[in-house]
Amino acid sequence: MKLQLKNPIVFFDLETTGTNIVSDRIVEISYHKVSPNGREETKTIRINPDMPIPKGASDIHGILDADVANCPKFKEVAKEIANDIEGCDLAGYNSNRFDIPLLAEELLRAEVDMDLMKRKFVDVQVIFHKMEARTLGAAYKFYCNKDLVGAHGAEADTLATYEVLQAQLDRYPELKNDIEYLSKFTMQNNNVDFAGRIIYNDNGEEIINFGKYKGKKVTEVFKTDMGYYGWMMNSDFALHTKKVLTNIKLREFHK
Secondary structure, three states, X not given: OOOOOOOOEEEEEEEEOOOOOOOOOEEEEEEEEEOOOOOEEEEEEEOEOOOOOOHHHHHHHOOOHHHHOOOOEHHHHHHHHHHHHOOOEXXXXXXXXXXXXXXXXXXXXXXXXXXXXXXXXXXXXXXXXXXXXXOHHHHHHHHHOOOOOOOOOHHHHHHHHHHHHHHHHHHOOOOOOOHHHHHHHHOOOOEOOOOOOEEEOOOOOEEEOOHXXXXXXXXXXXXXXXXXXXXXXXXXXOHHHHHHHHHHHHHHHOO
């Protein structure tokens, strides 16, 4: 089923040095942009992560240190990527938990302050898991009746994800062909930050979602434990989480 779009949507996939959004880096990004007028375009960029690629990661995606030695570092292509996805909604496979948070981290490290939270996110894996529960390769076979050739290559995974979403819309009439609906359907937590360390409660207030203050409002924690903000800022939390905390602190200070 052809997607009904109000905004362009970018299907994308990352190949990385690992699965830690704080310490790991992108080695390849591929994105497929679909515009409301029907235009489609694909771009794939190999990236030098400026760190060794662990063997375990290379065994999955097949990208070795030598393959990216002469490729640009992320900060050299960050503005190009940001320009390409500006004003677009985003979609991927397991993207809400991994690809979007890691992309946000890389953009912040490159000092490209792009507010991805303004966009809508569609996670095709969540639709699949809610409906059938499988892997991307199985999803591609199940919905499209095709074998996924080149699995764990960013471009192959990106294009497969786009095809799977269209097939899901054909298969499940209860799914609305509307990006805002699909974004809400695939949202698993009402996150304030991409890592889900801070979430909104039912009243739209920011609350801590981990550790000893889990369930407590951020503003209350700042009042009762003055050192908590400093501890988080100096600990191994995602840059976007720290940015969110700083924005809350500044907002309360200026009240």
